[in-house]
Amino acid sequence: MATRTDFGPPYYKDMLPPVVQKNYGQWKYHERIKPGVLKHVAESGDELYTVRVGSPRLVSTFWIKDVCDIADEFCDGYLRFTSRHNLEFLVSDKDKVEPLLEHLKAKGYVVGGTGHSVSNPVHTQGWIHCHTPATDASGIVKAVMDELFEYFVDWKLPAYCRVALACCLNMCGAVHCSDIAILGIHRLPPVIDHDTVRAKCEIPNVIAACPTGAIRPDPKNKSLKVNEERCMYCGNCYTMCPGMPLADPQGDGVSIWVGGKISSARTPPKFSRLVIPYLPNNPPRWPEVTSAVKNIIETWAKHARKHERMGEWIERIGWERFFELTGIPFTMQLIDDFTLAPETYRSTPAFKW
Amino acid sequence: MAESETPKLDELEKGPWPSFVSEIKRAAENAPNKHMAQDLLRQLERSYNDKIGHWKHGGIVGVKGYGGGVIGRYSDLPEEFPGVAEFHTFRVNQPSGWFYTTEKLRQLCEVWEKHGSGLTNMHGATGDIILLGAPTAELQPCFDDLAEIGFDLGGSGSDMRTPSCCVGPGRCEYACIDTLDLLYNITMEYQDELHRPMFPYKSKIKISGCPNDCVAAVPRSDISIIGTWRDNIRIDPDAVAEYANNGIDIQAEVVDMCPTGCMSWDAETKTLTIDNAECNRCMHCINLMPKALRPGVERGATIMVGGKAPIVHGALLSWVIVPFMKMEPPYTEFKELLEKIWEWWDENGKMRERLGELINRLGMRSFLKAVGLPPVPQMVKVPRANPYYFWDPEEVRKNGH
Ligand code: HEM
Ligand code: HEM
Ligand code: SF4
Ligand code: SF4
Ligand code: SF4
Ligand code: SF4
Numbered sequence: 001m002a003t004r005t006d007f008g009p010p011y012y013k014d015m016l017p018p019v020v021q022k023n024y025g026q027w028k029y030h031e032r033i034k035p036g037v038l039k040h041v042a043e044s045g046d047e048l049y050t051v052r053v054g055s056p057r058l059v060s061t062f063w064i065k066d067v068c069d070i071a072d073e074f075c076d077g078y079l080r081f082t083s084r085h086n087l088e089f090l091v092s093d094k095d096k097v098e099p100l101l102e103h104l105k106a107k108g109y110v111v112g113g114t115g116h117s118v119s120n121p122v123h124t125q126g127w128i129h130c131h132t133p134a135t136d137a138s139g140i141v142k143a144v145m146d147e148l149f150e151y152f153v154d155w156k157l158p159a160y161c162r163v164a165l166a167c168c169l170n171m172c173g174a175v176h177c178s179d180i181a182i183l184g185i186h187r188l189p190p191v192i193d194h195d196t197v198r199a200k201c202e203i204p205n206v207i208a209a210c211p212t213g214a215i216r217p218d219p220k221n222k223s224l225k226v227n228e229e230r231c232m233y234c235g236n237c238y239t240m241c242p243g244m245p246l247a248d249p250q251g252d253g254v255s256i257w258v259g260g261k262i263s264s265a266r267t268p269p270k271f272s273r274l275v276i277p278y279l280p281n282n283p284p285r286w287p288e289v290t291s292a293v294k295n296i297i298e299t300w301a302k303h304a305r306k307h308e309r310m311g312e313w314i315e316r317i318g319w320e321r322f323f324e325l326t327g328i329p330f331t332m333q334l335i336d337d338f339t340l341a342p343e344t345y346r347s348t349p350a351f352k353w
Numbered sequence: 354m355a356e357s358e359t360p361k362l363d364e365l366e367k368g369p370w371p372s373f374v375s376e377i378k379r380a381a382e383n384a385p386n387k388h389m390a391q392d393l394l395r396q397l398e399r400s401y402n403d404k405i406g407h408w409k410h411g412g413i414v415g416v417k418g419y420g421g422g423v424i425g426r427y428s429d430l431p432e433e434f435p436g437v438a439e440f441h442t443f444r445v446n447q448p449s450g451w452f453y454t455t456e457k458l459r460q461l462c463e464v465w466e467k468h469g470s471g472l473t474n475m476h477g478a479t480g481d482i483i484l485l486g487a488p489t490a491e492l493q494p495c496f497d498d499l500a501e502i503g504f505d506l507g508g509s510g511s512d513m514r515t516p517s518c519c520v521g522p523g524r525c526e527y528a529c530i531d532t533l534d535l536l537y538n539i540t541m542e543y544q545d546e547l548h549r550p551m552f553p554y555k556s557k558i559k560i561s562g563c564p565n566d567c568v569a570a571v572p573r574s575d576i577s578i579i580g581t582w583r584d585n586i587r588i589d590p591d592a593v594a595e596y597a598n599n600g601i602d603i604q605a606e607v608v609d610m611c612p613t614g615c616m617s618w619d620a621e622t623k624t625l626t627i628d629n630a631e632c633n634r635c636m637h638c639i640n641l642m643p644k645a646l647r648p649g650v651e652r653g654a655t656i657m658v659g660g661k662a663p664i665v666h667g668a669l670l671s672w673v674i675v676p677f678m679k680m681e682p683p684y685t686e687f688k689e690l691l692e693k694i695w696e697w698w699d700e701n702g703k704m705r706e707r708l709g710e711l712i713n714r715l716g717m718r719s720f721l722k723a724v725g726l727p728p729v730p731q732m733v734k735v736p737r738a739n740p741y742y743f744w745d746p747e748e749v750r751k752n753g754h
Contacts, residue, residue: 029647055475
C-alpha cells in the first residue's frame with residue numbers, strides 16, 4: 001500500500017469537547033478562581049473550568065496515558081496543551097473541579113501557572129537531543145523551577161513572569177522576549193577539523209554564514225580559517241559545517257537576559273537585555289543560575305508596582321538602578337557592539353546615581 | 354542495592370517540579386523499546402559529567418514523499434550507547450490549539466511505543482508534537498502507522514514550518530479572529546510548502562487572537578497574524594461598578610496605566626469613560642476587567658512580518674504591514690498577500706536569509722512595492738530622521754517639478 005501524504009493534522013473540530021463546540025466563539029468573560037484554575041463563562045450561561053498543570057515537557061507515553069485516564073474520569077475524554085508546555089484539563093461540570101484538584105494533588109501533579117505567576121518555562125533540547133548546545137535545557141529548567149516553585153503555584157508577584165531557556169544562540173524557543181531568558185553560550189571559537197571541512201562542507205557557504213566575516217579560505221589546507229578576534233561564537237559556521245565544532249566544557253555556559261515582553265499591554269513588545277554574560281555549567285543543579293534567576297525575580301517582586309512587568313519596572317527605575325538593586329556587576333559584555341549598537345547608548349546627561 | 358549509574362541525574366528527581374528524569378526512567382523501565390531510554394539516560398549522565406553534548410551533527414533522514422518532518426540524530430558514542438546510536442526525531446503536526454481526545458492520544462502512544470523510544474515533547478517550541486528517538490529502519494513504518502491514525506508530519510528545513518495558534522474562540526473571549534480555523538485552513542492549503550523545503554530558509558506563521566499574543570507570534574514568526582478590532586471597546590457599566598466594589602482600584606490600576614490616557618473614571622458615579630478614537634487597543638484594561646470590557650465587534654487582524662530569533666543577523670520583532678484585514682473563510686485576501694510575500698522572498702532571498710533580514714537588506718520600500726501595499730503611518734514608530742531617501746527619477750521628470 002502506498003502511504004498517503006499531505007493529509008494534514010487531525011481536524012480540530014473533532015478534538016474539541018462538547019462544551020467548547022457548543023460555545024465556540026461565544027465566550028463572554030473569565031475569572032481567575034484561584035492559582036491554576038480559570039473559569040470561562042459563555043453567552044449561553046455555560047461554564048468551563050480550566051485546571052492548568054505544569055509538565056516537564058519531556059514526557060513518556062506513560063505520562064500521556066496517565067493524563068488521558070484523568071481526562072476520561074473528569075473531562076469526558078478531552079484535554080489540551082498550552083503554548084508553554086502546560087497541560088489543561090477542561091471541566092464543564094463545576095462539581096468535578098475540587099475532586100479533580102484533589103486527585104491531581106494525590107498523584108503529585110502541580111497546578112498553577114495562571115495569573116501573576118511564573119508559568120512553565122518554554123525551553124529546548126540541550127544535551128538530551130541536539131548537536132549544538134552550550135548547556136542542557138531540561139536540567140536547568142527543572143532546577144530553576146524547583147527554586148521558583150512557590151511562584152508557579154501561587155500569586156505572589158506584581159505581574160506575570162515568563163521564564164524561557166534556549167541552549168544555544170539558535171534560540172529554538174525564541175526566548176529573546178522573555179521576562180527572564182536563560183541562554184546557553186559558547187565562549188571559544190570553532191576548532192577546525194580540516195579533514196571534515198574538506199569532506200563535508202561547501203566552503204563558500206560557510207564563509208557566507210558568518211555574521212562578522214571572521215571566516216577566510218585556507219588555500220594551503222584546502223579548508224577554512226577563523227580570525228579569532230572577530231568570532232563571537234554564534235555557531236552559524238557549525239550549523240553549515242560539521243568540521244567547525246565549538247562546544248567546549250570550559251568555554252560553555254549560561255547567560256541571563258531580562259525585561260522582554262510579548263503582549264502589547266501598556267507597552268509594545270520588547271527584547272530581553274543581557275545582564276549576566278556568563279555563568280558556569282554546573283550540573284546537575286546549576287546553583288549559580290538558579291540563585292541569579294531567583295535574585296532577579298525577588299528584587300523585581302519587592303520593588304515593582306502592581307501589574308508592572310519586569311521590563312516596565314526597569315524602564316521606570318532605569319538600568320543603573322536595576323544593577324544597584326540586584327547587585328549584579330556591570331561588565332563590558334553588556335555594552336552592545338553589534339549592528340544596532342548605537343541605539344542602545346545613552347545620549348542624555350539625565351541619569352541616576 | 355546496586356549503585357545507580359546516574360547519580361547526577363538522580364538529583365533531578367528530587368524537588369517539587371515534575372522531573373523529566375523520572376519520565377526517561379519510566380520509559381527505561383517499561384517501554385517496549387526500553388533500551389533506547391536506558392541508553393539516553395546513560396549518555397545524558399555522561400554529558401552531565403563531561404559538560405558537553407554527545408550528539409553528532411545532523412544527517413539526512415526522512416520518509417517517502419516528504420522533504421522534512423524528520424530530524425536525523427546520531428550519538429557520537431554509538432559503541433557505548435547503542436540504544437541511541439540512531440535516535441531521530443519526528444515532528445508531528447499538532448491539531449489547532451493543541452486540543453485532543455484521549456482516544457487520539459492513546460493511538461499516538463501506541464504507535465510511538467511500537468516504533469520509537471516512547472519519549473516525547475508535548476510540545477516543541479514551534480508547536481509540533483515531538484517524538485524523540487527512533488532508529489532509521491523504523492522511520493517509514495512509524496510514519497505509515499501515524500498516517501493510519503491521522504497524524505501527518507510537520508515542517509523542518511527551509512520550508513513553511515508547522516504554523517501554530519492560540520486557543521482563540523475555543524476558550525478565549527478576547528479572540529477577534531477564528532485562530533483555530535484559520536490555522537487549519539492555512540495548514541491544509543500549504544501542505545506542499547510545509548512538507549517539501551524549497552524556500553531560501555524557514556518561514557514561520559503564527560496566529561494570536563488578540564494583541565496579548567499568547568503564541569508569541571511577533572517575536573518568533575516571519576508572518577504574524579494578530580487579531581484586533583476597529584470600533585469601540587464594549588463596556589458593561591454594571592460590571593465596571595462590580596469590579597470597583599470588589600477591590601480593583603480603577604483609577605490607579607486601569608485608568609492611570611492606560612498608555613494613551615484615553616480613559617477617565619468618575620469615582621462618585623462609578624462611571625468609566627473611554628475616548629475610543631484615542632485607544633490603541635493595547636488590551637491592558639480589558640485584561641484587568643474581562644467581565645466589564647470587551648473588544649469591539651468590527652473584527653479582523655493586523656498582519657505583521659519579519660519576526661525571528663537572532664540567527665543570522667540579529668533578532669527582529671515583526672513589523673506592521675497591514676493594520677487591519679478582515680479574516681473570514683476562505684481567507685483569500687490573506688492568502689494572496691502571503692503568496693506575494695513568499696514569491697518576493699523566494700526570488701530575492703539569499704540562502705539562509707529570513708524574510709525580515711531580506712526586508713532589511715533591500716529596504717521596506719522595495720518590499721511594500723513588490724507586494725503592493727500602500728504606506729501608512731501605522732507601519733512606523735517614527736518617520737525617518739535622516740535625509741538619505743530615494744525617488745524614482747522618471748516620476749520626478751514626469752511631474753516636472
Ligand atoms: C487576562 C488576560 C489574558 C487572558 C484571558 C489570556 C488568556 C490566555 C489563554 C486562553 C491562554 C492559553 C492559550 C493557548 O495555549 O493557546 C493563554 C496563554 C498564554 N498567555 Fe495569555 N491571556 C491574557 C493575557 C496575556 C498577556 C497580557 C500575555 C503577555 C505576554 C499573555 C501571554 C500568554 C502566554 C505566554 C501564554 C502561554 C501560557 C502558559 O502555558 O503558561 N497572556 N493566555
Ligand atoms: C539557525 C537557526 C536554527 C538552527 C540551526 C536550529 C537547529 C535546530 C536543531 C538542530 C534542532 C533539533 C534538535 C533536536 O535534535 O531535537 C532544532 C529543534 C527545534 N528548533 Fe531550531 N534551530 C534554529 C532556530 C530556531 C528558531 C529561531 C526556532 C523557533 C522560533 C526554532 C525552533 C525549533 C523547535 C521548536 C525545535 C524542536 C525542538 C524543541 O522544541 O526543542 N529553531 N533546531
Ligand atoms: S537552541 Fe540550539 S542547542 Fe538548543 S535545540 Fe535549538 S539548535 Fe539545539
Ligand atoms: S562561530 Fe559565528 S562568528 Fe565565529 S566563526 Fe563561526 S560563524 Fe563566525
Ligand atoms: S492571544 Fe488573545 S485571544 Fe488568543 S488566547 Fe491569548 S488572550 Fe486569548
Ligand atoms: S485598550 Fe489600552 S489604550 Fe485602549 S483604553 Fe484600554 S488601556 Fe487604554
